[in-house]
Structure formats: C-alpha cells, structure tokens
Amino acid sequence: MADYDEPIWLRPERAATGRPAVRSRPEITAAALAVADRGGLETVSMRNVAAELGTGGASLYRYVSGRDDLLDLMVDATAADIELPPLTGESVADLAAVGEGMYAVMLRHRWLPELVLTRPSLGPNAVKVLDHVLEALAGHPGDGRVKLEVFALLNAVVATFALNERAGIERPRQAVAYLGHVAASGEHPRITALLDDLAASTTTADDRRPAALTRILTGLLS
Amino acid sequence: MADYDEPIWLRPERAATGRPAVRSRPEITAAALAVADRGGLETVSMRNVAAELGTGGASLYRYVSGRDDLLDLMVDATAADIELPPLTGESVADLAAVGEGMYAVMLRHRWLPELVLTRPSLGPNAVKVLDHVLEALAGHPGDGRVKLEVFALLNAVVATFALNERAGIERPRQAVAYLGHVAASGEHPRITALLDDLAASTTTADDRRPAALTRILTGLLS
DNA sequence: AGACTTCGGGAACACCGTTCGCAAACTCCG
DNA sequence: CGGAGTTTGCGAACGGTGTTCCCGAAGTCT
Missing domain, CATH: 1.10.10.60 (Homeodomain-like)
Incomplete structure (x- = not known):
C-alpha cells in the first residue's frame, strides 16, 4: 500500500x-x-x-x-560532497568549477560515473547543485529547457571524463591490443598514425580536462 | 586455456x-x-x-x-548501421552529421545509449566510425589524444541526448513530482522559476539537439 | 578405422532481487 | 495497567541470473 x-x-x-x-x-x-x-x-x-x-x-x-x-x-549522498565555490559572475568559469567539484567526487567514488550517466536522478542534494548552476546561469538568455540541458550535459561530460580515466587504467590491454592489431594491419592508415601519435606524447591526459570542459561550456553557452 | x-x-x-x-x-x-x-x-x-x-x-x-x-x-553490430556521409571539409558539420547518425541508430535500439556510455569498447565497426571521424579531423591541429577525446565525447554527448529523450518518457512522474515539491516549498526560488518556465514552453526538445551538438563541437574544436 | 578435438547442452553451484509470514517491540488508548 | 493496533526484524523460500563441469555426439585428420 x-x-x-x-x-x-x-x-x-x-x-x-x-x-x-x-x-x-x-x-x-x-x-x-x-x-x-x-x-x-x-x-x-x-x-x-x-x-x-x-x-x-x-x-x-x-x-x-x-x-x-x-x-x-x-548518488544523492555524493552530491552533498560537491564543492560549490562562490560565484564570480563569469558563467563559464563558474560552471567549470562545479564540474571540477563533480570530478573530484567521482574520483573518490569510482562507481559514481556509471550511475550518474545511466540513471539521472534528482534528490535533495542534487537539487542544491542544480540551484547553484541556475544561479550561475542567471544572466544567461535562454529558457529553462536550455539551462536544464546545460546541467545534464555538465554532469554527463564530467562523468565521461571520470569514466575514461578509469577505463584507461582498467581496460588497457583489451582496447589497445585490438587497436594495435588494426594499426598493424595497415587497413586504416589514419588509425596507425593515431597510435604512433599516442605513443609519442608524454604528458598525461589529466591536465587536458579543465581546458576541454571550459571549451565545451563556452560553445554550449554561445 | x-x-x-x-x-x-x-x-x-x-x-x-x-x-x-x-x-x-x-x-x-x-x-x-x-x-x-x-x-x-x-x-x-x-x-x-x-x-x-x-x-x-x-x-x-x-x-x-x-x-x-x-x-x-x-554494441559493435550497431556501429555498422551508423551512416557516414561523405565529408564536406567542414569539421564541425561533418562531426555533427556523424553524431546525428549515431543518434538515429540509438533511437532504433533504446538499450544502446546505456551501453555506449558505460562500457566504451572498440570493435571492427566502431573502428570504421573512428576512422571516419579522424578523417573529418584531418585538418585540425592537435595530437592524437585530442582527437580521441573528441570521438569519446561525441559518443557520450549523443548517448546522453538519446538517454534523456527516453527518460523524459519513462521517468516522468518521479523526477517531476519531486521537483514540483521542491518548487512548491519555495526554498529554492530559482527552481520554482525554472518549473514555471518549463510549463510555459511549448516546443519539444527534439529540435534543440542538432544546434546544441554543433555548438559543443565548435567549442571543443576551437 | 582409430585417435583426436571440438561442440551441444543438461545439471549443478553460488548468488541475486524480492516476497511472505510471523514473532517481537513499541505507541496509544481506555 | 492491559489490551489493541501498528510497525519492525528477518529466516525462509521462489524464481531468475552468470558460469562451470562433464560427457556423449559429431565431426576432422592420419
């Protein structure tokens, strides 16, 4: 009942x-x-x-x-741990900061990205984050659907980054082994070149995330 | 063995x-x-x-x-059905076209977005799509990691759109019921305003996706 | 024709989410 | 104070899951 x-x-x-x-x-x-x-x-x-x-x-x-x-x-319990720094007035920077806060929490709970991606749900703590995001978007033109979309995509993009970081550790041989085979076969020269390029690069992908997030948000809000 | x-x-x-x-x-x-x-x-x-x-x-x-x-x-079997239209030379437009192809396939298989989001895997057919994406990105500066990142995010963003379209049909009362409660409580005035705004808008969210995808890609490639 | 190898699949194991039913524990009311 | 009413804790059971074992059947190879 x-x-x-x-x-x-x-x-x-x-x-x-x-x-x-x-x-x-x-x-x-x-x-x-x-x-x-x-x-x-x-x-x-x-x-x-x-x-x-x-x-x-x-x-x-x-x-x-x-x-x-x-x-x-x-999921909602982890949303309580997302740091929500004071707003600066720069929408993109403020949203990116929220994204970094989400990312930090997802690193602490490696099962979280999968949950965030596949079962979007809004509890009391997530609502607080949404409220913060709406405040960051206060000066932005666009109706509620646009802002909700920004919130959903921010969640998803950050979760994707977190998931891929994990995949890079756990599913390494599987994907790379096959890509290596494809590259060696020579049937896809662009992929051969890609793998060469990857082998040559030294820096980690970790410091690319903030810049990429900023660019995505800039585009989305433009 | x-x-x-x-x-x-x-x-x-x-x-x-x-x-x-x-x-x-x-x-x-x-x-x-x-x-x-x-x-x-x-x-x-x-x-x-x-x-x-x-x-x-x-x-x-x-x-x-x-x-x-x-x-x-x-997952890889569905990748074979993604339409890969001839390249025009405009990276953003070409990538957005691939994204729309992915979206069309995901509409045909409603279980696909969840799989794409949570278990990124590269089979022979997905490799063909990746190759096409790399070709679209041929003129773009940036090393292999950037291009791989673009590919992963294109997948994830499109899957998120497909998933949310489904969620909007299946999980309606749950989320909206609680958001409505939050709005009625008046503790989060921004969310109250958001719901009012949502109730007022008439057009569907479907025709927003192509434009949003284009903007995201534009930002990501800038 | 015999040796060898793989395939098909019934049976079993450990685990899963969930439901049922009942004894125990508490609140409330007379 | 005592019974009525209500909710909790949870052992037991049901049907389903992924996976492994094992063995007879069905082929290929020498």
Missing part, C-alpha cells in the same frame, strides 16, 4: 506509530557507500549491504523499496 | 579441427539484438538469448566467453 510511484525523497522515512526502526536511511546509505567504495557497484547487493550493517537481508526493504532506491540514495 | 585477456575481436571464431559449430558469432549477435530490442537490456540473459536461438543455455559459451562479450558484440 506504499506510494510506489513517488520518489523516495517524498516517502516518510519512519512511521510515527508501532515498533521504532533501529536503523535510519542515512545509515543504510552510508553502508551502501562503504560496500561500493570497497568492491565496486556490482557488489552492492541487498545482502551485502545488510551484512555491512549486521542485519538480515530482508530488513532493508523496511527502509527502501528496492535496489533502485538504494542507488538513488547513494 | 583460452586467451582471456584478448578482446573478442582477436579470438578466432571457430576452430579448424573437431566437430564444426552449428551457429556463428553473427547469428548469436543477431539473436541478442532481437532479445534486447524486444525486452530491453535486462532481458538479455544467456538463457534468453539461447532460447531465441533454440539452443541450450550453456552452448553460448562456445562462441563467447561471457555476457560481457555478448554486449560488446551487440
């Missing part, structure tokens, strides 16, 4: 009457974060999170209507 | 000796595509795909080393 089509943020956390709950929603969120940080997203199972709390697996369903709710809680 | 760290594209499809295989890798890929198109990504299980082929579930492991391989095959 619960309100299943309402987001978790609108469902009351505890009942006023009856046996009081031992744990709280933030406690469960923290346990899920701990499991994810330790073993990755795929280890965030109901039973694992419950074990982290020292409870039985079925108890979680008293706090959360399913695994999806748990993931929403996790 | 198989070469597990090699990508599937480098593993031989069939053995030269022994009992010949009844099915082929493309046949299995087609079956997986059919299942995904019909029921979504989460219905692409080994047993479901096998059932689509009329075989036993364990047989698939003769063609594919696991579910991940299957997903890689699916």
Whole structure:
C-alpha cells in the first residue's frame, strides 16, 4: 500500500506509530557507500549491504523499496560532497568549477560515473547543485529547457571524463591490443598514425580536462 | 586455456579441427539484438538469448566467453548501421552529421545509449566510425589524444541526448513530482522559476539537439 | 578405422532481487 | 495497567541470473 510511484525523497522515512526502526536511511546509505567504495557497484547487493550493517537481508526493504532506491540514495549522498565555490559572475568559469567539484567526487567514488550517466536522478542534494548552476546561469538568455540541458550535459561530460580515466587504467590491454592489431594491419592508415601519435606524447591526459570542459561550456553557452 | 585477456575481436571464431559449430558469432549477435530490442537490456540473459536461438543455455559459451562479450558484440553490430556521409571539409558539420547518425541508430535500439556510455569498447565497426571521424579531423591541429577525446565525447554527448529523450518518457512522474515539491516549498526560488518556465514552453526538445551538438563541437574544436 | 578435438547442452553451484509470514517491540488508548 | 493496533526484524523460500563441469555426439585428420 506504499506510494510506489513517488520518489523516495517524498516517502516518510519512519512511521510515527508501532515498533521504532533501529536503523535510519542515512545509515543504510552510508553502508551502501562503504560496500561500493570497497568492491565496486556490482557488489552492492541487498545482502551485502545488510551484512555491512549486521542485519538480515530482508530488513532493508523496511527502509527502501528496492535496489533502485538504494542507488538513488547513494548518488544523492555524493552530491552533498560537491564543492560549490562562490560565484564570480563569469558563467563559464563558474560552471567549470562545479564540474571540477563533480570530478573530484567521482574520483573518490569510482562507481559514481556509471550511475550518474545511466540513471539521472534528482534528490535533495542534487537539487542544491542544480540551484547553484541556475544561479550561475542567471544572466544567461535562454529558457529553462536550455539551462536544464546545460546541467545534464555538465554532469554527463564530467562523468565521461571520470569514466575514461578509469577505463584507461582498467581496460588497457583489451582496447589497445585490438587497436594495435588494426594499426598493424595497415587497413586504416589514419588509425596507425593515431597510435604512433599516442605513443609519442608524454604528458598525461589529466591536465587536458579543465581546458576541454571550459571549451565545451563556452560553445554550449554561445 | 583460452586467451582471456584478448578482446573478442582477436579470438578466432571457430576452430579448424573437431566437430564444426552449428551457429556463428553473427547469428548469436543477431539473436541478442532481437532479445534486447524486444525486452530491453535486462532481458538479455544467456538463457534468453539461447532460447531465441533454440539452443541450450550453456552452448553460448562456445562462441563467447561471457555476457560481457555478448554486449560488446551487440554494441559493435550497431556501429555498422551508423551512416557516414561523405565529408564536406567542414569539421564541425561533418562531426555533427556523424553524431546525428549515431543518434538515429540509438533511437532504433533504446538499450544502446546505456551501453555506449558505460562500457566504451572498440570493435571492427566502431573502428570504421573512428576512422571516419579522424578523417573529418584531418585538418585540425592537435595530437592524437585530442582527437580521441573528441570521438569519446561525441559518443557520450549523443548517448546522453538519446538517454534523456527516453527518460523524459519513462521517468516522468518521479523526477517531476519531486521537483514540483521542491518548487512548491519555495526554498529554492530559482527552481520554482525554472518549473514555471518549463510549463510555459511549448516546443519539444527534439529540435534543440542538432544546434546544441554543433555548438559543443565548435567549442571543443576551437 | 582409430585417435583426436571440438561442440551441444543438461545439471549443478553460488548468488541475486524480492516476497511472505510471523514473532517481537513499541505507541496509544481506555 | 492491559489490551489493541501498528510497525519492525528477518529466516525462509521462489524464481531468475552468470558460469562451470562433464560427457556423449559429431565431426576432422592420419
């Protein structure tokens, strides 16, 4: 009889009457974060999170209507850690700063980019970030749809950077091995040249991100 | 004893000796595509795909080393359908055209954006697209890393558009219900204004995508 | 024709999300 | 103070998942 089509943020956390709950929603969120940080997203199972709390697996369903709710809680919890520096009046710089704040959080939680990319959700903490972004865009012409679009793309682009940084570490031999094979075959000379170019470059891709983000935002707001 | 760290594209499809295989890798890929198109990504299980082929579930492991391989095959199969129009010499326009081709394919396979975003992989068909993109970028200064970055971001941005179009249909009440609550609470006046603005706008977001894509690419290449 | 190798797939294992049902624990009211 | 009412904790179970094992069948090669 619960309100299943309402987001978790609108469902009351505890009942006023009856046996009081031992744990709280933030406690469960923290346990899920701990499991994810330790073993990755795929280890965030109901039973694992419950074990982290020292409870039985079925108890979680008293706090959360399913695994999806748990993931929403996790994402929004990380949004609280995004640093929102004071605005300077320069929209692009201010948005880029938010993006860097998101990136920093995503580095701390390597499972986060995947979640941000595939299940856009807005909880109370994410709303605060959105509000900040809207303030940065206050002087910008364009209706609400444009601004919402800027917010969504900022999220997605930053998550893509974070994900690729991770992929560069974890999926190295797979992609590079095949690209190397393609290059060696000579059928795609442009890709052969690309790999040569990559081998020759020395600097890391990390310091390219801020500039690229600024350019994307500049274009998007132009 | 198989070469597990090699990508599937480098593993031989069939053995030269022994009992010949009844099915082929493309046949299995087609079956997986059919299942995904019909029921979504989460219905692409080994047993479901096998059932689509009329075989036993364990047989698939003769063609594919696991579910991940299957997903890689699916993504690369769709890359073959991306239209690659002849180049005009205008980098931004040419890249935007590729992006629109990707978008068209993603509309045909609603499970594709999620896969593209979360597991970047390069198969033979994706390599052709990459080659085309490199050709479009031939006149552009910048080393290989920049061009690879452009390719990755083009993929991600287009997938984000495709995903959001889908989210706008499927996850409507959830997000809007909560945003409406936030707006009504009056604690975030900027979000209240945003929702008013959204309610007032009439045109669909669909015709905004090409222009936004062009602007992003322009900024990225500047 | 026999040795060899691969293929097909039933059975089983460990895990998953989720539901059910019930004892325990608490609040509220008479 | 005691019962009625309500919610919590959670063991057990259901159906589904990816994956591995194993073995008979079906080919190829010598």
